[in-house]
Amino acid sequence: MTSGGYRESVSLFGRHGTMLGFLTEPIEPSEGIPVVLLGAGIVHRIGPSRASVHLARALAAAGHRVLRFDLSGIGDSVRAPDGSLQEVVLRDIEDAIDHVAGSSGKVVLLGYCSGADNAFYYAAGDPRVAGIVLFDPTIHRTTGFHRRQLATRLTAPSAWRNVLSGRSIMLRLEQYADRDTAARPPDYYGLLVASPEEADLRATALAARGARLLYLLSGGIREYCNSPNQVSEALPNGFEPDLFSIVWAPHVDHILSTVGQHEWLYDTVNRWLTDCGFKRGYSHG
């Protein structure tokens, strides 16, 4: 498939030849670093609100080879014959990088939500990963988070009204009564979330080898992240301001639900790729 500045092909790849992936490439020879997109949860390869399709095609037209694919057992990729879910996810990401960049090429990983956690967890162990884009990853709650949350509550008139009227207690009781106790199948969220200490170590390792990180924090994660400063608070030793960038985007939601949010994602990522020098020196074509 060839269209405005890109061509797209589909294949089954990986060590068992059972992972379905779309490779979207520039039509003209180019030098942009390859990009691997990692999906969220059990949503298939088109990404949240089809954002991966739009992003892959736009980045390919801008000079990057982009792979979007289904992890084993998700979408149309066959369930792996062996290994725990964690092992399978790590193996699949390794195979995806092999597919798009070979055994020695550099690559940028871009993950949404649990895909961002997977990217961060995996990247510390593979020197081919030169950069990571983390859209709404896990950011551990910090002392700063709790302090800001308390300050917000203490200064919110509605919170005081709820306390004084007793509504606050009723809401908590209702929440407890409605707790969903139904058994659910294992899903793909939270598989590779590093503990706070481990996350700091992994960030330290990434910074030590000069990897670039871009945190994209939407308005959809206020429940566990209420300030861009929380990223550095959560990584007291590993955060490296010269290498790690943060974009605080309260106007964007967690599922990138509008056309404008897709444009924002492309513009932000493409600008960062330029700023990091990921536009030249990675020949393919």
Add this chain to the structure above:
Amino acid sequence: MIPVHFGQRDRPLFGVYDPAPPPRKRSAVLILNPGGWELIRAHRSLRTLAQQLQRAGMDVMRFDYRGTGDSWGDADDVDSLRDWTEDVDEAIEELMDLAGVDRVSLVGLRLGASLAALTARRRPQEVERLVLWEPLPRTDAAPAGGPPVDVPAEDRPALAVPDAVLAGLVDLDIALPDRIGLHVLVATSGNNPDPASSMFGGPVDHISVPTSPECWIEDSDFGAGAVPMELIDGIVSWFG
């Protein structure tokens, strides 16, 4: 599982073809998805249905309409409901070629059921059986959450069913004339009423599993719907 691009070279459609293992029944089924947000949520269920039909000896294909999923284009590239019925025609031709058959059966979920019924009415000689899975009520003009008319371009939903398609669904009559003589199954889940008697003059079969989850609705923040196994088994059994 064989991924395929098909249709016109400058705007190819993407599909997944699951060929029947031997012994083949020489029977092919095209699955039509519900489009919009429901396309993502129902993906696992439609894949499961395809695999079950394949195990039962049938050749099965699923695909994405233009401007959706992995196919060419965006919502702006869809001018009318007719565009998607043309895509269904392309998929039928492709499946006939791949499976080496002259007729296909259609299974449509929600908006896909509307497209399946329209296609059966237009191509009665080539449609063998028809499954309408949760067909949309006739008066439901915005089944997948159509956008308000006056929103700025950047605020438009990225995954909604295009306005042009929604317009084509208003007051759409999908009832089939008796003379077609088609085997029709209506499958429903949840608390949805039996729509069969009000939609069709002729006899239809009906499966209703009130306890089955509605697979086009997100389940427990998973980003996808739960898979209604009992209902899927019922559809597969109906094919025999």
